[in-house]
Amino acid sequence: MANKTADIAIVGGGVIGWSCAWHLLRREPALHIVVIDPDQSRSISLRGAGGFRAQFASRLNIQISLASINEFKRFPETVGADIKFRQHGYLLYTADVDRAEDMQHVADFQRVHGVPVDELSISELKRRVPCLNTSDLIYAQIGPTSGYLDGPGVVRGYRTASIKGGADEMQAKASSVCATGVETDQGHVSAKHVIVATGHWSANLGLQLAVHPEKHQLCFALPAEVDPKWPFVIDADTTYHFRPYGDGILVCYNDPELSQQKFKVDDTPEFSLPAIERMFKIADHRTPGFVNRQNCSPGRAGFYGITPDRHPIIGKVDEIVIATGFGGHGVMHSPAAGLLVAEIILDGKATTVDISALGPDRFRKGKLIQESMVF
Numbered sequence: 001m002a003n004k005t006a007d008i009a010i011v012g013g014g015v016i017g018w019s020c021a022w023h024l025l026r027r028e029p030a031l032h033i034v035v036i037d038p039d040q041s042r043s044i045s046l047r048g049a050g051g052f053r054a055q056f057a058s059r060l061n062i063q064i065s066l067a068s069i070n071e072f073k074r075f076p077e078t079v080g081a082d083i084k085f086r087q088h089g090y091l092l093y094t095a096d097v098d099r100a101e102d103m104q105h106v107a108d109f110q111r112v113h114g115v116p117v118d119e120l121s122i123s124e125l126k127r128r129v130p131c132l133n134t135s136d137l138i139y140a141q142i143g144p145t146s147g148y149l150d151g152p153g154v155v156r157g158y159r160t161a162s163i164k165g166g167a168d169e170m171q172a173k174a175s176s177v178c179a180t181g182v183e184t185d186q187g188h189v190s191a192k193h194v195i196v197a198t199g200h201w202s203a204n205l206g207l208q209l210a211v212h213p214e215k216h217q218l219c220f221a222l223p224a225e226v227d228p229k230w231p232f233v234i235d236a237d238t239t240y241h242f243r244p245y246g247d248g249i250l251v252c253y254n255d256p257e258l259s260q261q262k263f264k265v266d267d268t269p270e271f272s273l274p275a276i277e278r279m280f281k282i283a284d285h286r287t288p289g290f291v292n293r294q295n296c297s298p299g300r301a302g303f304y305g306i307t308p309d310r311h312p313i314i315g316k317v318d319e320i321v322i323a324t325g326f327g328g329h330g331v332m333h334s335p336a337a338g339l340l341v342a343e344i345i346l347d348g349k350a351t352t353v354d355i356s357a358l359g360p361d362r363f364r365k366g367k368l369i370q371e372s373m374v375f
């Protein structure tokens with residue numbers, strides 16, 4: 001075991017940790033950065049659906065998304081990787097009158113904050129996505145600048161570019177952190193700044209962070225007809241959603257039974273077959289014959305790192321910089337997260353977006369932020 005020193009120690013080598021490394025090195029190429037992680041293959045960033053959107057109901061989520069989408073557009077030139085960025089849209093529909101009204105109000109809010117949202121007639125919805133049973137649907141809308149990308153490609157891009165820029169990796173598990181260093185099972189790392197980016201494991205480091213694991217999963221299906229230009233298609237009433245992926249589709253459903261189960265941070269996320277059965281019941285009605293037991297296979301399970309108000313924590317605890325709790329939005333929000341953390345460290349304050357409301361102490365103070373568009 002050897003002790004190390006670095007300018008900046010980043011605990012956690014998922015998409016958030018590597019985005020922080022890349023953004024710091026882009027601003028200050030001479031920085032010595034070490035990224036500490038015992039096993040990057042368990043990163044949840046490698047397991048997601050690759051969706052990105054600015055269709056949120058909170059100003060902060062919208063601003064973080066808009067800044068991130070701007071960066072994703074330039075990813076091949078700036079980071080040097082093709083992340084298969086496709087702005088094919090996020091399309092939401094409902095059969096519920098009250099939800100339709102809410103969705104219209106939220107769309108107005110989004111437009112005010114610079115997010116284009118178009119309403120679709122039900123006949124236009126059917127024309128665009130013919131596999132949908134639209135008989136009971138009453139309202140649909142699409143955010144044309146949202147879409148999907150290669151999530152693991154984003155992690156690989158930030159990691160490869162950071163290592164090329166001089167970042168070091170240390171295969172080690174952190175047991176505790178303080179403002180000037182990290183204690184690990186492979187020795188101590190002294191640093192001028194410490195960043196915690198350990199996703200749903202973040203409650204493990206003794207910092208009293210309000211993050212817990214919530215299980216989610218996705219499947220892969222090979223239906224007969226898929227248009228590769230389809231948007232991410234979301235049933236706002238049930239959360240059943242799918243998007244083109246390879247020759248087929250990637251299908252998700254935020255099963256309430258699954259997300260209410262309690263897990264310990266070090267549990268392995270096993271795939272739940274009963275949850276797919278519950279999804280098939282929804283699919284049978286909404287997309288008859290399109291997704292079924294014959295053409296749909298279990299895919300990946302993982303944990304969201306969830307906070308009580310479903311917004312991330314970006315801010316300081318005892319001079320340690322925290323970037324965690326990104327829930328189901330960590331990949332889509334990773335560019336802005338890295339940028340804002342770099343501003344906190346290099347400028348003393350984040351300026352691209354006013355994130356003073358995202359501090360870790362907001363839960364203790366009862367200053368939670370509202371967000372209704374989570375699926």
Ligand SMILES: Cc1cc2nc3c(=O)[nH]c(=O)nc-3n(C[C@H](O)[C@H](O)[C@H](O)COP(=O)(O)OP(=O)(O)OC[C@H]3O[C@@H](n4cnc5c(N)ncnc54)[C@H](O)[C@@H]3O)c2cc1C
Pocket residue numbers: 011012013014015016017036037038039040041042043044045046047048049050051052172173174175197198199200201204216217218300301302303304305323324325326327328329330331332333
């Ligand atoms: C099924 C599913 C679908 C999803 N779909 C989307 C989507 O469409 N769009 C989207 O944006 N997001 C999606 N997400 C969410 C997204 O994957 C997460 O928000 C994101 O990956 C979180 O990134 P992270 O870097 O915070 O955490 P992680 O990627 O989990 O990285 C944390 C790292 O910290 C390391 N670590 C933990 N403890 C320690 C320690 N003590 N010492 C050192 N290292 C440690 C771990 O080994 C890990 O590598 C989805 C997630 C799931 C499960």
